[in-house]
Each structure stands twice: as structure tokens, then as C-alpha cells.
Amino acid sequence: MISELSLLNTSLLIIGDFNLHFDNVNDSTVSKSQNILDSYSLYQHVKTKSHKRGHILDLVISEQNSQLINTLEVTTDLLSDHYPIVCDINLESASSVEKEIMSRKLKDIDVEQFASSIKEAVKCIDSDDPLALLHRY
Incomplete structure (x- = not known):
């Protein structure tokens, strides 16, 4: 060790x-x-x-x-x-790194609107081939 x-x-x-x-x-x-x-x-x-x-x-x-x-x-x-x-x-303190964190208030999300948006987004998927879907994104 x-x-x-x-x-x-x-x-x-x-x-x-x-x-x-x-x-x-x-x-x-x-x-x-x-x-x-x-x-x-x-x-x-x-x-x-x-x-x-x-x-x-x-x-x-x-x-x-x-x-x-x-x-x-x-x-x-x-x-x-x-x-x-x-x-x-005798220790040196680690330098702090400022990091911006973005978040959403989950309580403010309209669940029905969110579900509708997902359904619309997947309508354009015209393939059942996983490899073709991978290349699309």
C-alpha cells in the first residue's frame, strides 16, 4: 500500500x-x-x-x-x-471552483403539456431500427 x-x-x-x-x-x-x-x-x-x-x-x-x-x-x-x-x-486549502447550476422547479411543470410535447417529438421517428435511430441523433 x-x-x-x-x-x-x-x-x-x-x-x-x-x-x-x-x-x-x-x-x-x-x-x-x-x-x-x-x-x-x-x-x-x-x-x-x-x-x-x-x-x-x-x-x-x-x-x-x-x-x-x-x-x-x-x-x-x-x-x-x-x-x-x-x-x-500544514495544509493548503483547496481552491474552490465556482460552478453555475441550472435547475427547473418540477412542481411548475405542466405534466399534460410535457407528455404532449414528448408524443409530438417521437411522431417523427420513422424507423424501428435502433442503429438508424442512433445515427439520427
């Missing part, structure tokens, strides 16, 4: 509970995970425990040279077994 995401021409930010003791460098799964991050030039920002039992389980990952994460703080407020991680993320 990271290999596919790394091909996109956009900033990459991965945040979540990974359920790995990321501070335990002797854990082979952690070591493999860190190698994957290193191979894609990704940086894990959380450096202090994020769980009440004293491990780093919650990660914030971005590209190494990215300016995406301005500040990051793990607070010890115990709302759950995971500590809140507060960070400032």
Missing part, C-alpha cells in the same frame, strides 16, 4: 493506532516496520509514550523532508488508554 501511495504526486500523512510497541527496537515487527518507513523516506513523529502502559502505539508518519507537521505534542490527559496526540498540520 505504501508503494502505491508513494507514487502519488501529493503529500503523504499516515495517522493511527498501529498496535506495535514502536519504542521497542528489539521487536522484529517494529524493526521491519521501521525499515519500510526508511525505504520510503518516511518519518515517524511520535517519540514519547502514547499509551497508559508506557509504549508508543499511535503513530504520525509523513515524508522525511515534508513540512506537513509543524508541531506535535502527546498530552497525558487520560481520556482513554491512549493519550491524545495534538499536532498542527
